Amino acid sequence: MVRKHARKPGSTYAAYSNKAMEDAMKAVSEGKLSIRSAAEKYSVNRCTLNRKLKGVHVQPYGRPPALSQDEEAVLLKSIITAAEWGFPLSCLDVRFIVKQYLDKKGVTVSRFKNNLPGEDWCRSYLGRHKDALTIRLSENIKRSRAQVNEETLREYFTNLKNSIQDIPVELLINYDETNLVDDPGKSKVIVRRGCKRAERIMDSSKATSSLMFAGTASGILLPPYLVYKAEHLYNTWQEGGPEGARYNTSKSGWFDSALFEDWFETVALAYFKKVATKDQPKALIGDNLSSHLTLSVIQKCEEYNIRFILLPPNSTHLCQPLDVAFFRPLKCHWRQVLMDWKMKHKGTIPKDVLPRLLKSTLKSLSPSIEKNLKSGFRATGIYPYNPEEVLKKLPATTIGNMSISDGLSKSLESYLRESRNATSTPKQKRRRLSVVPGKSVSGTSFQSEDDPDTPDLVSSEGEGNTPVSVTRATEEHTLQVSYTGDVQVGDFVVVRIKFAGPSNKMVDKYYVGQIYLELQGQYQCKLLRKSAKCDKTFIFPAVDDQWTFKMEDIIVVLPSPTIVRGRHKFKCNFSVVLQ
Template sequence: MGRQKPSKPGTRKYGTKTRYSNDTLQKILEEITTGRIGQREAARKYNIPRQTIVNKLKNKHSCKVGRPTVFTEIEERSFVQHCITVSDMGVPISIFDLRCIVKSYLDTCNRKVSCFADNMPGWEWGKAFLERHHSELSQKFTVNISRKHAAVNEDIISTFFLKYKDEIEGVPAENIFNFDETGFHDIPAKGKLLFRRTYRHPEKIENTSKSCFTVMFCGNAAGEFLPPYLIFKGKQKWTDWIYNAPPGTRMNSSDSGWMEQGVFDDWFETHFLPFALKKEGRRVIIGDNLSSHISIRTLELCEQNNIKFICLPPNATHLLQPLDVAYFSSLKKNWRDVLSQWRKTPEVKKKQCLPKGTFSGLLAKTLQLGEQTASSNLVKGFEKCGLCPVNCDRVLQCLPDYARNESSVMGSVGAEFKKYLETIRQSDLNVKCVKKYKLPIEPGKSVSTEDVRAFYENRELTRNNGRRRQSQIEGGENELRGELEFQQCGTSRPRSGPKTRGGVRARAATLRTLNRSNLPTDASESCILAELDVTRSMTDRMELVNSPIVIAEGNMVVEEELLTDMVNQPSTSEGDFHVNDYVIAVYEGKCYPGKVTAVEVRGNCVTFRISCMVKKGKYWVWPEREDSIWYRKDCILKKIDESCMKHINKRGMVHISDDLLCSSDEDI
């Protein structure tokens, strides 16, 4: 007989698990002592060993039911409370995290547990811990929320409703509108299907694409909807795109396929305004504070027609946007069902993308599928968001605990849990999102035209001032380097100043700064420039640019007469190339025809700004966005005559002789 293979070890067994609690056992013993039930009958009825009942009656075992736990009741209760605390703060932990915290707690207390390997509880301890406290703790799948949304707290919501209540007073429900756009993706619905049990990668053959269509929806607190407004990606609009759309639907197009400011102005003026003017009295429109939703044209129309434009707090649309809260979820579910049915038809199986003309028909079926519940869902959405009727407490109840009483909770967390929170929670919620520009909008308060117009004017003024000052500083430093080069060579500076008056002032201010620093007469260029960076910050140099010119003595002398000539001298083109000349420039080893648009002196170097053409097939065309950069003189090969550029058609295509470009390549 062959040697028998040893059997593999099976799963560890821990005996019969206790299925009754200590309270249940005490009630059974009370019934037995009063004579209402016998020992054998109790053991059979409650599935408790008869010997256990006998031992309890004779007080042979006074301990609790089951094996004693590693930690005391107070310690386990503390673990439970801390798990609940961190979950309320928005940073829930897993069983593995809990085991690591327990290990850290044991190591801190210098306590060794023999049944834990290296004081690390096993997964079986974690499972038993959850079973012991199943009434308070349970494992659930989480839904991720962004840090910006988590930053919305009780103060932000209360401040919004404080201003919103004054704006909404006396306005009926049918005059309170909410608008929001949403995207319809070409992704059919997913569901559970039947597969072989050992199938590792369940897949379903069905075409899909990444196309998305934007639709603007709007409705009031009385449950009335405006017809949808479709936004397609493209420059042209075709009638077959909305041939099968719901009645009253309008469409527009944009380069990105998303909502843009011009598209929103068109929606407000041609779609929303005719519907809103049918309502008598004051009207209110509520939406998010997206920059494309706020324009001077729209605000002027609001003021002319007695409409209040109110913006919601940033990142709070999941709490205060009625369409998001109560309508879009069911709408998207119906859309996925309709799209799945459309994808199953034989004539569609070969199509990869969803055509624009077909989308409007599928949208009409989707709206018809949810027509019975759409109105009631919108009304409930306004109620849940506390917008109509106004109820701030309704929204505050939806806030998680960490957004209401985070400061008071932090003090009750234990040492190890607090350490965990310091590394996770604080790093998550203290992240600040930097925005380049922020519109002057107060959530809950209507937006005025004057504030937005003043904002754009100030922003443009700030941009222009920043560019002007930067160019003045660069002009001053370039002139300084040129002056140093001429002084080191022992030659006099030619009387040709920079292009702008600001460059002259910056140069004078820069030289005056060096005069005050008392540098030696034989100081090198690097020492002077280093001294300039150390002694004067950017702000100081800005002030010097706008200050009057002062003549100082020292190794750097600025003559007032020279400065006057440099300022009054007109801007002229230098070198062999002038403004409006057609030339061939070299960029990264390749030749491009172009046109000189500006000439500027930077230090002792003449630079030319050239707008270049791009190759399209075998012809050259001017690009839609000007391709213009600065070139040195040695990067320009030659000047060409305009007659060498033969126009081919009305689209702007130009033919340039290959011999002309080839000869240029030889020059390279």
């Protein structure tokens, strides 16, 4: 088949569009034009127009397609369903599906090589169904996000309706954190034909800076909160930024509990105090990160009548207004501002320049900020309240009523359902091996030296990787204090956490943690990590590792440790005898 077909002069095939023929038929049917006049006006064949008006069968022009209309309709529904389930097909996938269908049917199409359609066929098929199909760049999402179901969302919206029904639109705030990268990304450029690598000289790095944004359902953007990855904060890092912006630092460069509390008091609470009275109901909507839920924030919310509303887990791409309609245009403007700066300067962005670039980004985005925020609240069904705005984005439960290849349709649906809800592969416990440099390693090196048949529960892999080993030990100085129920905020405890082990069986692991919040019969604690140098010494990681558990998961209450330079040393042994 010729890829770029050139129509021959004087060709007898139709030189008009279907719309032109429909307009001509409509003009004649309504008595506005005669058949001859309509044929001349719309440039259609007079004889063909006459036959169509009389209802005489007119064979479609052009070569008949390889698949019938019914078969193409089945393929169309299959392609749409696969995309809705999170597994969109490429043109190559569609071509192989058609080949498998033709082979199974026992039909050989001479125009296809080994029954495999070519790229031209796929392009023509998309052209015949351009009203329903298009080619787009795909975005990758995690399976945990794909498993958000209708039941979870309906429960969320039922609770949300009761929480925001009497709250003014200007007191309905959504917050979320994002980051600004130091890499403007790739862009299409013009180079010499045959050039294998199109390189552009531009300094970049993997450095990022965290930002907390918040906006109201009325379209008001609150001042941003910028967090640098550093130990100390300097005055030049705060100059030239957006009006009212706040600045802070952390070792990881991300938000932790202390930074979130500071943001809440200096940005969110400050805004509520400015526009509303203390007793007036307000709402703060955000994700369910444990670092965003602290005792201090909850107490402040109760004091100022602020309803702290959490989104369902793994649903921010559907329910978070800032994620849905604000962050994407923000990142587009940021990349443009970043590229303009890098074209004139060398090196990566200094921290004292970042506030000015952020201000330029928000200034260029300012004409559409209010519109984007309102669109985000509307698209997530929060304001105006409309759960169907989110529920309609979930994949259809069935492919539909298909008259052809129904077995293929059911197998496709079953495959998509299994792929979307696939279970994750459990991580196997590992430990560092003591080997001589230059000497090969055998399989026995992976067994515990004390008991080759028993996996080693205690690892010396380093800080931040090892749970507390809990065995039925009988050696001296073993801690044998069982949980009695008198747990208070600030206590150090050993908690049991369940994980999916081999063959998806739930296994128990035990960690040391400090309780910092008790809420509705549940406890929240910050987990410590074992020091690589001493089994009785623990430290808090740079990024808070928090966990929520019930009373029955508390194994033992530990005595207060001795704290030296951030290291918590306990006097007891951690081989706990389970009662």
